[in-house]
Each structure stands twice: as C-alpha cells, then as structure tokens.
Amino acid sequence: MMNHKFATELLKVRQTIKESRPLIHCITNPISINDCANMVLAAGSRPIMAEHPEEVAEITAIAQTLCLNLGSITRDRLAAMEISAATAKEHNISMVVDLVGAACSSLREKFLADFIPKYGPAVIKGNITEILNTCGIDCHSSGVEANSEQLITRENAAEMAELLGKWAKAHETVLLVSGPRDFITDGEESYLLSNGVPMLGNITGTGCMLNALTASYLPAGSPLKAALLAALVLGIAGEKAAGKSQGPGTFHVNLFDEVFNLLDGDIIARAKIAKL
Structure with missing residues (x-):
C-alpha cells in the first residue's frame, strides 16, 4: 500500500484529468493507433491522432500534451514528429516519446540523438534495451524486444537507479522503463513498480498504451507523477483484467x-x- 500523502497526490492527478479532459496529440504507429486512442479516452483525456506533416503544427498548438511513438516509422511520420516537437517547444507543451525499436535501427538512433537534446521530452519511455541504447550504454539488442538478461529486478534496481538516474538528471527528463517490473527515475527520485501480469505481453501495443496513458496524465501532474500513475493504472488494470479473461482476445477488451x-x-x- 502506498504512503497516504503520495497516493493522494497521484489520485488528484487522475481526478483532475477526468474533470478537465485535456487534448492529447498522438503521433503513433498504425499497429497500435486505435488502442492508444482508446486508452487516452479510458483515462479521461481526449485523443487526436493527426500525423500529416502539413497540419501537425496546428494540431499540436491546441493540444495539452504531445505523444510520440517511433514504432513502424515512415519518412512522413518522422517529419511530422520534428514539426510537432518544434511547435510543442515553442508553446511550452510537454512531450512524451516512446523509443520503439531504438536499439535495432540506425535511423531511429540518429533521429533520437538529435531529437532529445533539441526538444527535451518530459518523459522518455522504452523497454530496458531501448533505454540503455538511447543512453549510450551497451544493450546487446537483437530486435524490438528487451534483452532479458538486462531487465531491471529488485537485485539490480539500485544500480540502475544510479546509472539511469544520472542520465535522466543530465537531460532533465523522466525515464520510464517498461518491463515485468517498471522502473521510473528523474535522477532525484527512482521507483520500482511490480504490478502487472504476463498477459500484458501477449497483446500488441501495451507499451504504446503505457506511453499514451503517461501523456494523458501529464497535463495535471509532474512528469514523474504522470509516469508513475500510468504504470500503476495499466499494471493494476492488467491484473484485474487477467482475472476475468480466457485468453488474449478477452483480455484485450477487459x-x-x-x-x-x-x-x-x-x-x-x-x-x-x-x-x-
């Protein structure tokens, strides 16, 4: 059970979002776009999924958060992300970016190497392999999945907090590392979350949904609180859904x-x- 004061702060973020219903501009991949939009709605925010380079500046300018995802990337989507990020920076709009595939593609690596220092995302989300690669740490990538040998555990969490915390603090961002245990740090505070179920890995796009949830909560709280709340909500909801599901199909709906x-x-x- 959480500390009462801390729990109250997180729950206030959730309630504020349900009351204010902020607009979240998502540029995400077609594999998970529908699920991300529905997850934003389930959280209480409003999604808009515009990605045409000629209109995204206008859309971002009226949104409260920009949510980006590098999955299944295209030339036009990369261009749209750059335009939207520049608009977000100009209008002081917070941004969340999901590092999908960052460790297995030089195109994505080069894009992020320029993008992160230039636009300063409030939250950077990825699995441990994507996060380590983006932080310039050897990650032994073999695809979009995380390297199981480098997952964050209770045993290595303190070491990871020091290692990743330094990078997060230097870049003034929050790192959200998804996995069997989620890890979140801003360099000042680090947390290990153990909610969730294996079934979350049996449907496509749950990592993308976590990114969208974080973006949904960001207008009402600090980047650290938004990431913590998103990971808790998805993990606990996954536990409850698994208890009434017969397989990935019913789990997805539940x-x-x-x-x-x-x-x-x-x-x-x-x-x-x-x-x-």
Whole structure:
C-alpha cells in the first residue's frame, strides 16, 4: 500500500484529468493507433491522432500534451514528429516519446540523438534495451524486444537507479522503463513498480498504451507523477483484467474496461511500489 500523502497526490492527478479532459496529440504507429486512442479516452483525456506533416503544427498548438511513438516509422511520420516537437517547444507543451525499436535501427538512433537534446521530452519511455541504447550504454539488442538478461529486478534496481538516474538528471527528463517490473527515475527520485501480469505481453501495443496513458496524465501532474500513475493504472488494470479473461482476445477488451472503471481504492490497495 502506498504512503497516504503520495497516493493522494497521484489520485488528484487522475481526478483532475477526468474533470478537465485535456487534448492529447498522438503521433503513433498504425499497429497500435486505435488502442492508444482508446486508452487516452479510458483515462479521461481526449485523443487526436493527426500525423500529416502539413497540419501537425496546428494540431499540436491546441493540444495539452504531445505523444510520440517511433514504432513502424515512415519518412512522413518522422517529419511530422520534428514539426510537432518544434511547435510543442515553442508553446511550452510537454512531450512524451516512446523509443520503439531504438536499439535495432540506425535511423531511429540518429533521429533520437538529435531529437532529445533539441526538444527535451518530459518523459522518455522504452523497454530496458531501448533505454540503455538511447543512453549510450551497451544493450546487446537483437530486435524490438528487451534483452532479458538486462531487465531491471529488485537485485539490480539500485544500480540502475544510479546509472539511469544520472542520465535522466543530465537531460532533465523522466525515464520510464517498461518491463515485468517498471522502473521510473528523474535522477532525484527512482521507483520500482511490480504490478502487472504476463498477459500484458501477449497483446500488441501495451507499451504504446503505457506511453499514451503517461501523456494523458501529464497535463495535471509532474512528469514523474504522470509516469508513475500510468504504470500503476495499466499494471493494476492488467491484473484485474487477467482475472476475468480466457485468453488474449478477452483480455484485450477487459483491459480497457478495467482502466476506465478502476477505483481509487484499487490503486491504493493494490499498488506495488518501492522507492529506491
């Protein structure tokens, strides 16, 4: 169970979003675009999924958060992300970026090497392999999946907090590392979250949904709180959905219902969160 004061702060973020319904501009991949839009809605925000380079500046300018995803990337989507990021920076709009495939593509590596220092995302999300690669640390990549030998565990969490925390602080961002255990750091505070179920890995796009959830909560809270809340909500909703599902098909449907219907009491009682 979470500390009462800390829980109250996170739940206030969630309630504020449901009341204010901010507009979240998502430029994401076609594999998960529908699920990301529905996850934003389930959280209480409003999605807009525009990606044409000639209109994204206008769309970003009226949004409260910009949510980017490098999955299944195209030339036009890369151009749109650059334009939107420049607009977000000009209008002081917070941005979340998902590093999908960053460790297995030189195109994405080069794009991020320029993009991150230039536009300063509030939250950078990825699996451990994508995060390590982007931080310039050897990650032994063999695809878009995380290297299982480098997953963050209770045993190595303190070491990772020091290693990744330095990079996060230097770049003034929050790192959200998704996996069997989620890890979040801004260089000042680091957390290890142990909610979730293996079934979350049996449907496509749950990492993208986590990115979209983080973007949904960002207008009402700090980047650290938005990332923490998103990881807790998705993990706990996944646990509840798995308990009533027969397989990935029913789990997929039930996951959105559980995010939408999740009670504050569920978060308080079921949160498995450790401050490092």
